[in-house]
Amino acid sequence: MAEEDPPLIFAEFSPRDRGVADTSAEEAAKRSVLTVLSGETKRTWSWCGAERSSSKEPEVAAVLSTQALASPQPARNLWGAAEHPLAFGTRGRSVTAARSVLELPGMSTVSRLRAARLPAAAELANQSAVTPRSRLRSRRLRGWRPADGPGAGSRAAGLPPPLARPLPRAPSPAGPGRAAEPPRERGARAAGHGAEPARAVRAARACGRGALLACAAWTAGWVLAAALLLRAHPGVLSERCTDEKSRRILAALCRDYEGGALVGDLCEDLCVAGKLLYRRCLYYESGKKVLQADWRGRPVILKSKEEAFSSFPPLGLLEDAADEGAQDFPEAELLLLVAGEVRNALGLELPGGSLRPLWPGGRGPRWRGQLASLWSLLQQEEFVLFSLLQDLSRHALPVLGSCGHFYAVEYLAAGSPRHRALFPLEGAAGGPRGSRGQAKAVSDMALSFLDMVSHFEDDFSHRLHLCDVKPENFAIRSDYTVVAIDVDMAFFEPKMREILEQNCTGDEDCNFFDCFSKCDLRVNKCGAERVNSNLQVICDKIFRHWFSSSLGGSALSFPRQRQLRDAVQECADPRSTARGPPRAARDVFRKLRHLLRATQRELQDAEE
Incomplete structure (x- = not known):
């Protein structure tokens, strides 16, 4: 049987040693370890130009690798110190170095793959003295096969089993008695050497990506479920109300x-x-x-x-x-x-x-x-x-x-999106009966909302701004009068200007709940004047629910329903009620009030 050539030393040179081909194997191994220990991040890989390894250089490399692994270096620097001296002809120290890499707690999967390329890792996989976890890692990373599989004869001869393809010889200049290897053969041999480790790395990366995607999908699902829960029940994260x-x-x-x-x-x-x-x-x-x-x-x-x-x-x-x-x-x-x-x-x-x-x-x-x-x-x-x-x-x-x-x-029962009419109508005078009764109740509540808007706008020395408009913050009396029951976010004009006037980089920085302002990018400051209005927000968050669909079924004529729907859409548009002149907002207000009063007359006539 032809004697197998011992592998060459695979060394890492520092930037100042690039291209050096006459460095001895021992010197290359020393520089390799020192380069890793120095923490350099930009590394140059090359084949050492030494001749066939003697029995001395691999032993020196193994000792240096073991010393590097025992040093307090980051885990990302340790795999290199054990991988460089691939000429592990000695058995004791090389196995110790490989075991250190595989058992190091901070090592990543890629680092263990690299460490498993050591010939000593194959020996490590079959030693009974090694911990089960380290042996399992070595077998998984190297594609380990039992002793009666391929490579058994090599292990009996004391050589590293061919769990990975043999390392190729280093491309070196032609010397006396040595013919230069054709480039095609060198390429084929290099491809054969890197095929199985590359497949292992790709498999590990694919597994890692799959696990990452699964984790991301699981997290996104929980976040979405939590968001939906908070939207449906805003107080779920509050203190227990016992x-x-x-x-x-x-x-x-x-x-x-x-x-x-x-x-x-x-x-x-x-x-x-x-x-x-x-x-x-x-x-x-x-x-x-x-x-x-x-x-x-x-x-x-x-x-x-x-x-x-x-x-x-x-x-x-x-x-x-x-x-x-x-x-x-x-x-x-x-x-x-x-x-x-x-x-x-x-x-x-x-x-x-x-x-x-x-x-x-x-x-x-x-x-x-x-x-x-x-x-x-x-x-x-x-x-x-x-x-x-x-x-x-x-x-x-x-x-x-x-x-x-x-x-x-x-005490007044607060509104809620769960109610069909947003507010409980059972306590109202007489209680609405049928679709016509509900349509009349909705029109009465809508007119009361408009009266409240006008009252807060004109009847005080300063306008009163409602910055948190939602059904839960209002209630109705038995005569359908709307009452603000939560005014924590209601502010008179001086306080509103003080709140809105702040630094900004865009219009979204000038939004305070339902009260909006504009960002002046010349000075990166929000305007002190509110650009939307109580009317616009109420049309958007209350009236749309009532009038975007058929009001009271067939209780109203179709033309009246369409007029109400169009008027509410115009009212809810900030461009119609806020950014235009004040007269435009007043016109929208009058139009909506006129239609609601006409609705009441139509319903009254239908009853008679």
């Missing part, structure tokens, strides 16, 4: 009342007389608490921006007075404090007479608790707005009373 926790909150409120820390006209009924009874929790998210209760047989809503009374910053005037031992405060100073809080909450400068709904009244034995309670309420923008509007607007909820930081308002 009766137990709600009762604990009210119990803590009563303990503070009994201790004199807070007061209110509802505290006695809640904590002593038992005339204000908790029923259920309606909303519990981001600190905001909304509870339903019965107050002397009347359903009410208890609201607070925070759970605990201590969560609100205390009134500094009270703390200063306590330090100085004072018991009285100048009324003018208190009015200034209240006016300052109103200005912070609403952006309005109000005269002293307009603050009367917020004033605590006469001084009594619990005056300090009264001021502390008022201060906690003034830090809740919705309470301030409801208090100022309760005698001025029928489209806002009146404040019925308070206890500490909780205030009570009238």
Whole structure:
């Protein structure tokens, strides 16, 4: 049997050693390891031009490779140190080096593939002393076959089994007694050498890509499901709204009342007389608490921006007075404090007479608790707005009373997209009957919405902007009057301008919920003026649901239905109601109101 040529050393040269062909095998192995340890990322691969390897150079290469693997280098640098000395004729140290590569925790699949190309890896796959995990990796990466398969004779002779094709000889210059190998043969041999490792690398990469695509598809599916769930149930990620926790909150409120820390006209009924009874929790998210209760047989809503009374910053005037031992405060100073809080909450400068709904009244034995309670309420923008509007607007909820930081308002069933008409109509006067009754109820609610738009636009010293328009933030009374029940995102003009005026790089940066502005790219600043309107948003988010399809089936004539649909589409278009002149928006408003009144007359005539 012809003796097989020992493989040549495959060395990595640093950039300064490119093209060197007369370097010895030992020197090449040393430079290879040093290059890897230095952390160089731009590497040049070439065949070492040394003659056939003696028994010394492979041993030196194996020692250097083992030392490199034992050094604290990143995993990506270690595979090279073990792969360069491919002339592993010695058996002990080379197997140790290959085992180090295969068992290293941080090695990637590609690194293990490269390490498996070592002839010593084949020997490693059949050693009983190797850990099962390392042996399994070696077998998977090298396409291992049992001992009675191909290559068994080579292993019996003490040579590395041909689990991969033999390495080709390095292309070297023709020397004495050596003929230059034809390029075609060299190419064929090189292709034979790289075929199986290349296939293994391609298989690993294909497997990795498939796993990555499967993981991406799985993640995308969960993200889509979560998005749909949040769209259908926005409060799914909020804190749990439980009766137990709600009762604990009210119990803590009563303990503070009994201790004199807070007061209110509802505290006695809640904590002593038992005339204000908790029923259920309606909303519990981001600190905001909304509870339903019965107050002397009347359903009410208890609201607070925070759970605990201590969560609100205390009134500094009270703390200063306590330090100085004072018991009285100048009324003018208190009015200034209240006016300052109103200005912070609403952006309005109000005269002293307009603050009367917020004033605590006469001084009594619990005056300090009264001021502390008022201060906690003034830090809740919705309470301030409801208090100022309760005698001025029928489209806002009146404040019925308070206890500490909780205030009570009238209970009205909120709207919901689940209702066919967006709002529950069962509690309305008489209740709508049939398609004609529902069409009349919808037209009444639509006219009430228009009345609210006109009221918020013209009846105050500043326009009131609604920046969160959705059915859940409105309710209807028994006479179909629309009431805003959640005004956390309602702002008068001065506050609206302050909110909109901010830095931007495009128009999308100037959108604050349902209130839009335009970005001036010359100064990268949002305009302070809102470019859409309450009317446009209500037409888009409320009226489209009512009038984009047949209203009340055959209750209305087809021409009337088409006129309403076209008018709502024109109203919902921001170009018609916002970017045009103010007269255009007023014309759209009048047109829609005229059609709704004509609808009411048509339905009335049909009943007669």
